[in-house]
Amino acid sequence: MSRFSFAEFGNELYSGKRSYPFVGKRNLWFAIAGAAILLSLLVPVIKGGFNLGIDFRGGSEFTVSNVQDTSVGAGEQAVTDVVPEAVPRVTNIAPETMRIQTERLSDDQTLSVRDALIGAYSVTEEDVTSNFVGPTWGEDVSRQAIIGLIVFVALAAGLMAIYFRTWKMSVAAMAALVVVMVTSAGIYSLSDFEVTPSAVIGFLTILSYSLYDTVVVFDKIRENTADLEVSSKRTFGEQVNLAVNQTLVRSINTSVVAVLPVAAILFIGAMLLGAGTLRDLSLALFVGIIIGTLTTVFVAAPMYAKLRMNEPDIRKQEKRVMHRRSLEAGEAGEAQEAGTAPA
């Protein structure tokens, strides 16, 4: 192999020549996942919660685009001229774009602030958008998201159990899902991005991606372990590990291909768009796709192997494998003595 080639890498993984101990070192992976979960739970606590967007706090928001002068003072002045007691939060969210958030304003105040902003930043009416959000709106979003989460997870778990004919795969997939959710949330909190409804929906989409990825890998596991009763070549754990290795190239390619467009939105979005639907969605997805792929390989598959390893049938089969190996090791030993050992 002169240089690294994915096809050859795939061959070696497929044949088992190269193998990564996803199942073998499962306790290490579980420990790392556990630590990641712990950290993800700690970060928001230390930081004092998430950076909740206006949808969760309630208030009025103005976005001024095509701004030449991006001074914060001009925006603050414009608001306090109309509503003296207001405490506006003015942010330059992107080149040429300012965002001004205040507590909830009345309709008349909103119109006056808009006019004041048009004057302050010397832009036209076209360039100012206003947005008012009631304080209950965020609660609605969160409630819906939780309902969505429960319904989706329940349906997905049922569907997987029926398709794979074992609930243990569902349990393993859900364990991975928990890791994905908690760590993604932790990273979101660490990045200090605002939590908006778009971000919440991004999270729900991650769940779908994570399960999608898990189904593909589990399908290969199912295939590899289908003839377990008659086979004595590999133990159950080894079969699962081989399946994960055999689909590793796919997992890598898939996550790269899935992440590329999302990364394009994220970087273009972060640089040029400022906060908005596209950027919020794409950050959640970017983080989630990577973690989703990692957890399938490092958590879901080993977890499934662990869940089934203690089944009597699997135990029996493992004994058969070990027995055959010890027999053959004896044979091989004899052969070696005869000087015909394979290289």
Next chain:
Amino acid sequence: MARTGPGYAAKRTLVWLGVVFALLALLLGGGSLWSNASWAPKLALDLEGGTQMILAPQVQGGSEEITPEQLDQAVEIIRQRVDGSGVAEAEISTQSGQNVIVALPGIPEPETRELIQASAQMEFRPVLIGGPGLAPAAETPTPEDQLPTPSAEPTDASDPNWITAELLQEFESTDCTSPEALQPAVEPAPADQPMVACEPDTQGKYILGPVEVRGTEIESADYGMARSAQGQTLNEWVVNIDFNDEGTETFREVTERLFAIGSGDPRNQFAIVLDGVIVSAPTTNAVIPDGRPQISGSFTEESAAALAEQLKYGALPISFEIQSEQQISATLGADQLRLGLIAGVIGLVLVAVYSIFQYRMLGLVTIASLVVAGVLTYLAICILGWTENYRLSLAGVAGLIVAIGQTADSFIVYFERIRDELRDGRGLVPAVENGWRRAKRTVLASKAMNLLAAVVLYFVAVGNVRGFAFTLGLTAIADLVVVFLFTHPVMRLLAMTRFFGEGHRWSGLDPSRLGVLPLYRGAGRVRHKPVERPAVELRGRNKAAAGEAERRMTIAERRLAEQQKAAEEQKTVSAQARGTEEGDNR
């Protein structure tokens, strides 16, 4: 031509795909010629500019939860109000079974906003003056000296002393044919004062006395065929009202008084007023003591149903609280769309580059499949925009971009399976067939997960994120169509070409790179020895269990492997024979 074999089947499938495309294009083309379909997707408010309000309906005095039926009525109420106020292209929809979304182009007038928020007020008022067909403003107003001057305080709601000079002048100058007069009132008229109102259906114009019965006193309302005293069904549609106890009592008093006035006098009528507009002004033919009046007249089934619906609003005074209001300028939306599309193109190019790097010429199949999926999705969005009024939002665009990766994954799963088959030593033609059989299952199962997520998201989604879920689901379906009707048949056909069949080093299916060189003898017809897969896998086992013995098989296993090998060889050879034959025929 060979009428059997994968090549023929593949061509037939591709023809079907062509037919699907032609039909969709014809549908859209026809729609744009003879209807209002467009070749460009309809844009949602966040891209087009406008105002979106999310309203939480609130039932006054009712239970906390809004039922789906009440929500539908709420939408109907708002639709009537918004349409009545003359806003074009307003979109009113429900969301997650609890909110009403009103999307209006441009910035609504304060009156429109108030109108949308106001609660529906239904009231029963006695008629003082007026009747049907008095629509236009009077040409000759009553001279000053003949204007009425109330002689005394009115004693009951039907007392003509309610009519003052100003009221009569207002009555005479009102033009009930003008659309403005028929708009629902923003400010409800005071309940204890008389008012002037129009009846759109008959173009009637009335002066009405103060409110006597409120809509909230209606228990229920329905419609049906009238029955004779003998209980036979008559061929006449009627609307039935059922008052509650309080309503029954007042309505009895009202009908006693109105019935006593006698038919012929306008004051024999009472008017049912919804938001300041008269829905119906029936005359009183009897005293109704049981609170169950029946309105008859020249109803059709439709008009009877409509009146019954409206009466139900009365029983359900819904008001709306604006939960979120967003004014979006078209410039911001256009900017976001432009940048979003740029991001999409960059993402697509990156995916294309990566697939070519990974899969060489097969990468082109991926790109072609993505293009086909893209065109299919585009047509679907345009057609849905035309038939279902689906509008593409920014979140929808994000969904489309995210879908690029998810769509490409199906091809990756398929290609990897083909490679696996090649690694097992199969020829390309059987590898494509076998790989497909296995990949199909996986693709279907995993896409089911995507679809499930999209459906759940769609139904619980809040705000414009619904568009995201929608495009996610749409692209999942498009992906399935493309994998089945395009990618797979194309692979079947490509497998028969020399370039791919011989495993050119740029084909992405180069056997030497896939580790099957010793078994491969070239010339496109692979006379390899298909090795039973576990035998190959045998060599590679978990490192942890190192030991050369693994390479060896027990006698029983060896026999089994030989049997399987023989069986497999037979299959493979026959499959290749077909392939070859077809290759020759081509």
